[in-house]
Amino acid sequence: MKMPTNTMTPLLVALSVVVSTPALANIKPGSFMTKDGAEITPTLQTGLRSNDNFFSTPDNSESRLIWSIAPKISALIDDGPDSYKLDLGSSTSFHNKDTIDNFTQVNVGALVHKEFTSKHRLDITGNADWLYEPRGSGLTEGLGNTVNELVNYQQQDIAMRYEYGAMSSKAQIALITGFYNKKYQNFRSVSQFRDYDKSLIGVIGYYDTKAATRAFLEVKQENYRYDAIQINGISRDSNDIKVLLGMEWDATAVTMGSFKVGYQNKDFASNRRQNFSGLSWEAALTWQPLTYSTLQLATSRAAKDPLVQGDYIRESVYGANWNHNWSEHLSSLVGLSYIDEQYTGSINRKDKTKNARLGLNYLVSSFGMVSSYVDFIDRNSTQSTIEFDRVVVGINFTFALKANK
Secondary structure (H helix, E strand, O other): OOOOOOOHHHHHHHHHHHHOOOOOOOOOOEOEEOOOOOEEEEEEEEEEEEEOOOOOOOOOOOOEEEEEEEEEEEEEEEEOOEEEEEEEEEEEEEEOOOHHHOEEEEEEEEEEEEEOOOOEEEEEEEEEEEEEOOOOOHHHOOOOOOOOOOOEEEEEEEEEEEEEOOOOOOEEEEEEEEEEEEEEOOOHHHHHHHOEEEEEEEEEEEEEOOOOEEEEEEEEEEEEEEOOOOOOOOOOOEEEEEEEEEEEEOOOOOEEEEEEEEEEEEEEOOOOOOOEEEEEEEEEEEEEEEOOEEEEEEEEEEEEOOOOOOOOEEEEEEEEEEEEEOOOOEEEEEEEEEEEEEEOOOOOOEEEEEEEEEEEEEEEEOOEEEEEEEEEEEEEEOOOOOOEEEEEEEEEEEEEEOOOO
8 A cells, every 4th residue: 555645744733732632652553354354443542631721811710620531443444555544533521610611522534545557646535523612712712701602613624636647757746626614503693704615726746856855836726715794794705826836855764854935825805805915835844863753843824814803814833843752661742832823904913822742651551551741822912812821731541452463
């Protein structure tokens, strides 16, 4: 099986590690085979964490003790160079003070990789999620504990990538297309104006330099279409075009990475909104000077749609993660990120968010791991109701089948 390779996406995901649940860092889950040839891999993660500012408020913060349980099962079928994968997972959280905050989220994902010949490859991915916004974020940002119900929404996305050209040839071309939909399930008097669809179409041309690097030119367009227009009558619909020139490399066992930089133009349907035209980039680097130590760096800049206020957000993100294996059983993680958000339109707002994570993982056995972590979040804003500090301390227990030999 030859799975699709894209160094940019997994490295940029590393930016979110300082504010997300610890992943299966060291454990290698075991699996079993069905009579139909499917490899089934189940895992279970349960944990307890303390959040000292549950509602993300600038003062009079309230703490919560949260217990979570997250089962997941994956099914993988390899058929020569082709593969098919299905992921099913859920996450349930219980809170010590108010059952209103208890919730269960569900995630479904699928992937198909087909290699028709050495020159023709096709990848299709699809996801469906039933989610809840964390308190004090999204639609309830800055509202503290004044809202007595969790904000519930659904999202679905599908993406397809067709690539032509043998990997041994000097050039390849990829066609990409996708569709994303987000729809809120409650607070419809407000949330109906944030339901939207996003379509994607693009083309990427690659040129192999024969030095374990590929240069590429990427041109793509994303069209945002909102289901309803607010009472002020100003549409939020826009067309977003990016033209990026970049390079990806996997030159040695020590270093791999990718970068792309270029031009972004975000054009709104309404002339009463401020358009964006300017520089955009994405870059990610993994450096592994030792087999047991890895440093990841990532950065990006782009104009993106705001959820509540303004026309668009000019967002700059910088992040670094250091993973180190001290022994076969013990590993650590240090993560840092900085996010600068400048809002445009009828609001003069600037946010600066600093995140840090300290994590420690201990592999108890080949099918069990204990992870502890501390997250620090500090947000400064020109709007005082948006500012907050938060410390989250947690421990997770991960269980899996005994690793296959």
